[in-house]
Amino acid sequence: MAINITVDNLKIPKHIAIIMDGNGRWAKSRGLPRIAGHREGAKSVRKIIKKSSKIGVEYLTLYSFSIENWKRSDSEISGLMGLLRRYLKSEIVELHGNNVRFKVIGVRDNLDNDIVRLIEDAENMTERNTGLTLILALSYGGRQEIVAAVRNIAKSAELGLIKSAAVDADVFAAYLDTAGIPDPDLLIRTSGEQRISNFLLWQLAYAELYFTNKFWPEFNEDDLIMAIENFQNRDRRFGATANDSK
Numbered sequence: 181m182a183i184n185i186t187v188d189n190l191k192i193p194k195h196i197a198i199i200m201d202g203n204g205r206w207a208k209s210r211g212l213p214r215i216a217g218h219r220e221g222a223k224s225v226r227k228i229i230k231k232s233s234k235i236g237v238e239y240l241t242l243y244s245f246s247i248e249n250w251k252r253s254d255s256e257i258s259g260l261m262g263l264l265r266r267y268l269k270s271e272i273v274e275l276h277g278n279n280v281r282f283k284v285i286g287v288r289d290n291l292d293n294d295i296v297r298l299i300e301d302a303e304n305m306t307e308r309n310t311g312l313t314l315i316l317a318l319s320y321g322g323r324q325e326i327v328a329a330v331r332n333i334a335k336s337a338e339l340g341l342i343k344s345a346a347v348d349a350d351v352f353a354a355y356l357d358t359a360g361i362p363d364p365d366l367l368i369r370t371s372g373e374q375r376i377s378n379f380l381l382w383q384l385a386y387a388e389l390y391f392t393n394k395f396w397p398e399f400n401e402d403d404l405i406m407a408i409e410n411f412q413n414r415d416r417r418f419g420a421t422a423n424d425s426k
């Protein structure tokens with residue numbers, strides 16, 4: 181049954197980031213293989229993208245595969261990559277039709293060549309779309325992203341393109357995979373775990389955190405609205421005092 185909640189349309193978070201966790205446990209609790217959980221999780225992905233787009237979320241970042249997830253069994257990894265391949269082949273045209281701009285962050289070198297090509301095609305095809313920006317974090321690690329940014333800044337300095345004194349937070353952020361994307365306002369993690377797991381370490385500095393016990397395959401449109409409603413009741417102070425009028 182649909183829960184009738186009215187969200188304050190003026191306070192829709194501009195950027196929602198989600199750690200989509202609990203696919204394996206969802207499957208296990210039903211006596212199914214882990215991959216069945218990932219398959220079901222892909223259905224939640226579709227629902228949440230559609231709903232986010234509809235209510236005017238501007239950026240949605242989905243943690244789909246972490247750098248550390250390469251430690252999983254070969255069979256789980258190939259199952260996940262198979263799902264990703266299928267997703268990229270079957271969904272991008274529809275996303276494009278819905279004016280969604282598609283982007284991927286993370287270390288592409290680790291992905292199979294055909295997947296990298298599918299990602300590039302999808303990014304190019306949707307580059308000029310003006311609706312929801314959908315960002316998949318794939319083979320992504322926050323620390324690795326920060327280290328890569330530091331390395332590139334050092335390289336620019338070696339080449340005399342930048343002075344060390346010119347490096348500030350804005351310059352630094354421009355070297356991250358998320359350059360040009362505003363920081364997340366709301367981070368949602370499903371499955372009851374309350375940790376960041378190397379996700380968007382720099383960008384989450386002032387995000388509101390929301391945890392739910394639901395496993396990702398169970399997370400639906402109403403759960404998203406509930407998380408947003410919860411967000412709307414937070415008092416975001418960014419270090420200032422409430423009602424600061426400077």
Ligand code: IPE
Pocket residue numbers: 200201202203204205206244245246249260371
């Ligand atoms: C999240 O679900 C999906 C990925 C990390 C790829 P998990 O696979 O981590 O599921 P649990 O945490 O084992 O239940």
Ligand code: IPE
Pocket residue numbers: 199200201202243244245246249373375377
């Ligand atoms: C985080 O979930 C990564 C993704 C959801 C893609 P994990 O299941 O890998 O995180 P840990 O191992 O519980 O911290």
Ligand code: MG
Pocket residue numbers: 201202203
């Ligand atoms: Mg997990």
